[in-house]
Amino acid sequence: MSEHGSDSMRYLESIEGIEPSHLEGFFQGWRCKPTPQQFLAILGGSSRVVLAWDASSARVVGFINALSDGRLMAFIPLLEVLPAFRGRGIGSALVRRMLTRLNEHYAVDVVCDADVVSFYKRHDLRSGHSMMRRNYEWPQPLANLCEDGTQE
């Protein structure tokens, strides 16, 4: 399968055969970022994933994941394309494929930075309000966790 003029780009909808070494370079700009091993576990724990696999370099160069209750609500927590591969339509292809997979849901929600709003609007998502909590020291425990790691 190829798309947008790149014969070496394939879009995978499972992590079968994916190893941590295929997942280097993501979470650009994050203060604390998952290791490739943790990243693979995050993908494995997701309801759906789409990976952009560059066959010529044998690695993942973009991904999107979704968490879903299987019927009503789905959330897209993460979308990223490695900087060297941006601007080639890969991010759009990932979003399109994921939205198609999530077609049966009532809602698909994304929380994103303001500069990505116009990108998502191109895919017929509209702006709303969101509430969020972030632990920028992740994977360190949040303040309300006990020293032994259990929740207060």
Ligand SMILES: CC(C)(COP(=O)(O)OP(=O)(O)OC[C@H]1O[C@@H](n2cnc3c(N)ncnc32)[C@H](O)[C@@H]1OP(=O)(O)O)[C@@H](O)C(=O)NCCC(=O)NCCS
């Ligand atoms: C957002 C992101 C996934 C887009 O990936 P990409 O492969 O470059 O996207 P595309 O090539 O499909 O871009 C499609 C169009 O959207 C535009 N676009 C890309 N990134 C954009 C952004 N951050 N804001 C607004 N428009 C953007 C492109 O200019 C392009 O426009 P064009 O068709 O007029 O040339 C990528 O920039 C990225 O990984 N950013 C950092 C992580 C991030 O912000 N993720 C979203 C978190 S929810």
